[in-house]
Amino acid sequence: xxxxxxxxxxxxxxxxxxxxxxxxxxxxxxxxxxxxxxxxxxxxxxxxxxxxxxxxxxxxxxxxxxxxxxxxxxxxxxxxxxxxxxxxxxxxxxxxxxxxxxxxxxxxxxxxxxxxxxxxxxxxxxxxxxxxxxxxxxxxxxxxxxxxxxxxxxxxxxxxxxxxxxxxxxxxxxxxxxxxxxxxxxxxxxxxxxxxxxxxxxxxxxxxxxxxxxxxxxxxxxxxxxxxxxxxxxxxxxxxxxxxxxxxxxxxxxxxxxxxxxxxxxxxxxxxxxxxxxxxxxxxxxxxxxxxxxxxxxxxxxxxxxxxxxxxxxxxxxxxxxxxxxxxxxxxxxxxxxxxxxxxxxxxxxxxxxxxxxxxxxxxxxxxxxxxxxxxxxxxxxxxxxxxxxxxxxxxxxxxxxxxxxxxxxxxxxxxxxxxxxxxxxxxxxxxxxxxxxxxxxxxxxxxxxxxxxxxxxxxxxxxxxxxxxxxxxxxxxxxxxxxxxxxxxxxxxxxxxxxxxxxxxxxxxxxxxxxxxxxxxxxxxxxxxxxxxxxxxxxxxx
Amino acid sequence: xxxxxxxxxxxxxxxxxxxxxxxxxxxxxxxxxxxxxxxxxxxxxxxxxxxxxxxxxxxxxxxxxxxxxxxxxxxxxxxxxxxxxxxxxxxxxxxxxxxxxxxxxxxxxxxxxxxxxxxxxxxxxxxxxxxxxxxxxxxxxxxxxxxxxxxxxxxxxxxxxxxxxxxxxxxxxxxxxxxxxxxxxxxxxxxxxxxxxxxxxxxxxxxxxxxxxxxxxxxxxx
Ligand SMILES: Nc1nc2c(ncn2[C@@H]2O[C@H](COP(=O)(O)OP(=O)(O)OP(=O)(O)O)[C@@H](O)[C@H]2O)c(=O)[nH]1
Ligand SMILES: [Mg+2]
Numbered sequence: 001x002x003x004x005x006x007x008x009x010x011x012x013x014x015x016x017x018x019x020x021x022x023x024x025x026x027x028x029x030x031x032x033x034x035x036x037x038x039x040x041x042x043x044x045x046x047x048x049x050x051x052x053x054x055x056x057x058x059x060x061x062x063x064x065x066x067x068x069x070x071x072x073x074x075x076x077x078x079x080x081x082x083x084x085x086x087x088x089x090x091x092x093x094x095x096x097x098x099x100x101x102x103x104x105x106x107x108x109x110x111x112x113x114x115x116x117x118x119x120x121x122x123x124x125x126x127x128x129x130x131x132x133x134x135x136x137x138x139x140x141x142x143x144x145x146x147x148x149x150x151x152x153x154x155x156x157x158x159x160x161x162x163x164x165x166x167x168x169x170x171x172x173x174x175x176x177x178x179x180x181x182x183x184x185x186x187x188x189x190x191x192x193x194x195x196x197x198x199x200x201x202x203x204x205x206x207x208x209x210x211x212x213x214x215x216x217x218x219x220x221x222x223x224x225x226x227x228x229x230x231x232x233x234x235x236x237x238x239x240x241x242x243x244x245x246x247x248x249x250x251x252x253x254x255x256x257x258x259x260x261x262x263x264x265x266x267x268x269x270x271x272x273x274x275x276x277x278x279x280x281x282x283x284x285x286x287x288x289x290x291x292x293x294x295x296x297x298x299x300x301x302x303x304x305x306x307x308x309x310x311x312x313x314x315x316x317x318x319x320x321x322x323x324x325x326x327x328x329x330x331x332x333x334x335x336x337x338x339x340x341x342x343x344x345x346x347x348x349x350x351x352x353x354x355x356x357x358x359x360x361x362x363x364x365x366x367x368x369x370x371x372x373x374x375x376x377x378x379x380x381x382x383x384x385x386x387x388x389x390x391x392x393x394x395x396x397x398x399x400x401x402x403x404x405x406x407x408x409x410x411x412x413x414x415x416x417x418x419x420x421x422x423x424x425x426x427x428x429x430x431x432x433x434x435x436x437x438x439x440x441x442x443x444x445x446x447x448x449x450x451x452x453x454x455x456x457x458x459x460x461x462x463x464x465x466x467x468x469x470x471x472x473x474x475x476x477x478x479x480x481x482x483x484x485x486x487x488x489x490x491x492x493x494x495x496x497x498x499x500x501x502x503x504x505x506x507x508x509x510x511x512x513x514x515x516x517x518x519x520x521x522x523x524x525x526x527x528x529x530x531x532x533x534x535x536x537x538x539x540x541x542x543x
Numbered sequence: 544x545x546x547x548x549x550x551x552x553x554x555x556x557x558x559x560x561x562x563x564x565x566x567x568x569x570x571x572x573x574x575x576x577x578x579x580x581x582x583x584x585x586x587x588x589x590x591x592x593x594x595x596x597x598x599x600x601x602x603x604x605x606x607x608x609x610x611x612x613x614x615x616x617x618x619x620x621x622x623x624x625x626x627x628x629x630x631x632x633x634x635x636x637x638x639x640x641x642x643x644x645x646x647x648x649x650x651x652x653x654x655x656x657x658x659x660x661x662x663x664x665x666x667x668x669x670x671x672x673x674x675x676x677x678x679x680x681x682x683x684x685x686x687x688x689x690x691x692x693x694x695x696x697x698x699x700x701x702x703x704x705x706x707x708x709x710x711x712x713x714x715x716x717x718x719x720x721x722x723x724x725x726x727x728x729x730x731x732x733x734x735x736x737x738x739x740x741x742x743x744x745x746x747x748x749x750x751x752x753x754x755x756x757x758x759x760x761x762x763x764x765x
Contacts, residue, residue: 124600349586
């Protein structure tokens with residue numbers, strides 16, 4: 001058993017600590033930088049304008065690792081973007097937080113006995129047996145647990161958390177034991193299992209994984225889980241309830257939201273968007289996309305306090321219009337995608353949904369008018385504002401947007417693209433290439449083709465994503481980042497390449513030769529370049 | 544004919560079936576895959592009575608505790624409250640009392656109250672005695688119904704009762720009626736911003752007697 005308790009200072013200064021080695025990628029041949037591939041002259045999808053904050057997803061990890069162990073409240077922004085916007089809109093008086101006539105503090109009081117029993121009835125369907133004796137439970141590939149610093153169970157991915165009081169107690173003891181030595185436990189490695197710990201604010205998040213994912217990748221996932229919790233509660237509420245009572249049972253505030261965490265974890269297992277830190281766009285003719293964007297800009301342009309208008313179809317971005325000066329972080333957009341993807345009910349009515357975007361402002365709620373465009377066009381429109389009283393204004397605006405989109409055949413265009421199966425690399429004319437992930441770094445957008453044989457089952461797709469994640473880790477390893485990887489594995493040959501403009505992960509037939517692979521990559525880049533206006537959003541419209 | 548436009552807020556603990564009831568009424572179906580409401584959802588529907596057309600703007604609120612503090616936003620301007628509990632969970636019935644107290648403290652105008660015990664199809668798991676429900680309803684000046692959104696029992700009556708209650712309210716002393724909109728049908732097309740895409744459903748008057756409790760006693764929150 002290898003204990004990997006990284007002292008913070010050592011970690012930063014030496015930069016030598018090897019956190020993880022990607023052992024499962026038994027390489028027959030690895031080629032490094034400068035070996036037969038030149039910086040390309042093109043950067044498909046690149047744009048000086050972007051609506052997304054473009055940071056590397058591993059910035060999270062760096063932040064996590066460098067955060068002071070004394071400062072338990074992570075360095076989240078203390079300034080409130082939301083109140084900034086509210087103040088900036090000068091034409092109208094600042095909406096004071098309406099003082100509710102009700103004594104809300106009393107309602108939310110943790111000591112209200114009436115609420116105590118309610119909170120337990122809605123737990124997940126629980127195993128009746130002790131999960132620690134259940135083979136199925138023990139065999140799960142990745143467990144995720146959330147507990148409070150006081151050791152109270154909050155969430156468990158594969159069983160009801162209240163069955164795991166003892167296990168969580170052990171986790172809490174481990175964390176606090178190491179904390180007592182003025183240190184921080186990062187990960188424990190036992191056989192094929194990684195135990196990864198993240199301590200954030202009042203919470204402890206633990207991942208127990210038998211997957212090939214690296215420690216930084218698991219940390220990233222735990223950070224997403226933490227952000228998902230913030231997204232339903234806000235940082236300030238989370239801090240407040242624990243300040244008031246260290247022993248608080250957070251499940252009371254999270255009942256009904258576990259499904260969002262469940263969904264997020266499954267989502268991360270099959271979506272490269274998360275580890276890429278990027279967003280995928282719905283392919284559309286640029287003229288159509290412009291017309292959709294302009295319709296939204298014109299209809300909503302005069303609505304004060306509207307910060308983002310986001311249109312998603314099949315969970316891909318159709319367009320995003322933003323308030324000048326404000327950008328959205330891909331991680332926030334991923335949480336929005338998770339919310340939409342896990343909430344069928346948005347289809348049945350217009351909703352007025354409070355949502356906290358942790359990267360944007362972890363301390364306040366935005367209010368989202370969420371609705372699908374029409375019965376016959378299942379794209380989801382989110383209008384996010386900092387003003388809680390404008391539901392009907394936004395509802396009218398949505399109506400107008402839809403009417404106009406219908407008249408200009410944009411609904412049809414969206415439908416057509418939604419119903420079309422994604423083009424495969426075979427169809428592009430690259431027979432030796434099976435699949436690819438292309439991320440444009442300047443816009444934080446990525447593109448991938450449809451899966452083709454042999455990646456037609458869930459297991460195969462997951463295995464492929466695992467390979468990509470391994471490559472991603474090696475390109476971004478904090479200690480020894482690589483620029484180019486070419487490796488022949490048993491079932492496929494992989495190439496990963498990072499330049500200043502893009503990141504590329506390619507899967508080839510196992511016996512492809514290096515020159516053929518390189519040739520095929522340059523053909524691919526040319527193709528993406530030719531199609532870039534359809535595949536990516538190259539501008540950054542504002543209201 | 545008069546047109547009355549009223550706002551309805553639906554309140555009750557999580558999982559009692561608020562959304563299921565509305566979707567049953569508005570969409571004429573039972574959806575087994577309804578997720579917990581996040582924040583609130585907005586529906587509109589129409590009920591045609593003999594003496595008036597009633598348009599309902601329904602706010603379906605979320606029962607989860609984390610949304611508790613947002614409820615005032617929805618009930619403050621409401622003309623009617625639909626209070627729903629799950630008759631197989633006694634504590635959801637207890638929670639109604641908290642809601643009623645909260646409404647009493649914060650609502651000034653008159654308000655139509657309808658109390659509903661949902662999931663009547665689970666008779667063998669019943670924890671709330673219908674007599675207790677009925678008694679409490681009389682006590683607070685509400686009408687009482689038991690429904691099953693699953694088997695479509697009693698749902699129509701609930702919405703009819705709300706419509707009749709609102710129609711009655713609107714014909715009462717007008718100056719009290721600050722937020723209830725009333726207009727004659729001639730001008731209605733112009734003055735009402737109809738929501739064309741929102742689901743709507745036409746109902747015709749049937750038995751008016753079911754709204755007796757509203758007439759018997761003044762609404763609770765005057
Ligand atoms: N047996 C039975 N189940 C019902 C009935 N109505 C709703 N349910 C079920 O109860 C659960 C909760 O229903 P919802 O309509 O989401 O409850 P809600 O009150 O809107 O819940 P929140 O939005 O969280 O406040 C779902 O699983 C429904 O299928 C009913 O009449 N009978
Ligand atoms: Mg609901």
